Amino acid sequence: MAIYIYQRRDWPLFTWNQTSLSRLSAKVRHNQGRLLGRMEQLNPTLQMEATLRMLTLDIVRSAEIEGEFVDAAEVRTALAQRLGHQHGTVAKNLEGRIGLLLDATQRYAAPMTEQRMFGWHASLFPHRKAGWRINPVTSPHQVVRYQAPHSYVVPGEMAAFLEWFNTTGNLDPFMAAAVAHLWFLTIQPFEDGNGRIARTISALQLARADDTPYRYYSLSAQLCKERAAYYDILEKTQGGSLDITAWLEWFLQCLDRALLDTNTQLSGLLAKSRFWEKNTGASLNDRQRTMLNRLLDGIEVKLTSSAWARLTASSPDTAIRDINDLLKQGILVKDPAGGRSTSYRLLN
Known part of the structure; x- marks a missing residue:
């Protein structure tokens, strides 16, 4: 027993x-x-x-x-x-x-x-x-x-x-x-x-x-x-x-x-935390901050100006302005492939 x-x-x-x-x-x-x-x-x-x-x-x-x-x-x-x-x-x-x-x-x-x-x-x-x-x-x-x-x-x-x-x-x-x-x-x-x-x-x-x-x-x-x-x-x-x-x-x-x-x-x-520490002084509007957080969270979408407009419920012109601003601030970069469907990603 x-x-x-x-x-x-x-x-x-x-x-x-x-x-x-x-x-x-x-x-x-x-x-x-x-x-x-x-x-x-x-x-x-x-x-x-x-x-x-x-x-x-x-x-x-x-x-x-x-x-x-x-x-x-x-x-x-x-x-x-x-x-x-x-x-x-x-x-x-x-x-x-x-x-x-x-x-x-x-x-x-x-x-x-x-x-x-x-x-x-x-x-x-x-x-x-x-x-x-x-x-x-x-x-x-x-x-x-x-x-x-x-x-x-x-x-x-x-x-x-x-x-x-x-x-x-x-x-x-x-x-x-x-x-x-x-x-x-x-x-x-x-x-x-x-x-x-x-x-x-x-x-x-x-x-x-x-x-x-x-x-x-x-x-x-x-x-x-x-x-x-x-x-x-x-x-x-x-x-x-x-x-x-x-x-x-x-x-x-x-x-x-x-x-x-x-x-x-x-x-x-932790990567998200490092990103925001690095970009503490960036001048961002609410749309940009929301989209950046979604990208950091791993949203599965090819980021184009049309995708930005759809996800933020904004006009195509507004989407392009938002993206260009982030390019100037060194937060986004263009993907190597150009053309009509230019896409973007976070700068590592």
Whole structure:
């Protein structure tokens, strides 16, 4: 019969080899500091754009881990509406997912309580009765071969978890995120939704580590990329001893890869920031500024004077004047091919 980690005599007194992890945790802190430093140089509008991109990615990839699909464009629009940056009503099917993540990342300093956790679960399953599970865990997407503790011990287990979570003291915040993730998934206090809530708990703890509501990286996206390894290390750890060094090492490495992946995810946004820094003194009208932003966002259109007129709802003469002005300012250049359909691009 399998012996799970929660059946060990000293559960939940986790141990790990701090010496072997110290260099790795220092590397993660270094890369976190570099990322936050770069992002702090962006203006608030671009910081919010980065946050919208990362929160969208987090929701989409967390759902994908569970075998579910949500539309990224719809999620981004709903997030912008919820954060007050776009008018409209958040789609009903996305309200819960968005409310869950925003509560964790925007209210990261608030203590984690039983009622707050029930609220998280209710946001995912609004028609369920609030409370810890009273039945075995069931999930159509369960991949890890693991049997959670009996339901009658869950209230006591969660009381211990929440007390620890709110008093982690001097524990490295990235280590705390890793421990919390494993501990919660070992208890599995709800009948379903435990994976999504575990990843949300990690997101909250990482927001505490960053000490900002802006989000610039997504752990869930990285976990989705490494899903097979994620399930494998969870299964091995939950069936092993209370020495969780291997789990912490894997989690920190995964987090470090998430931080580094931001360079890919936000490369266009960083290029946009550099462009506007370079052209701070440019004299631009609203049409020009709007079109330049669309070009920087990667609009898929051959930029001709007729395309400019169509996209800005202006006359052909106005379009030509706008373009010629940008040519004189050294912001646009003509593409090599000339003729009647002259096209233009941003000067690199």
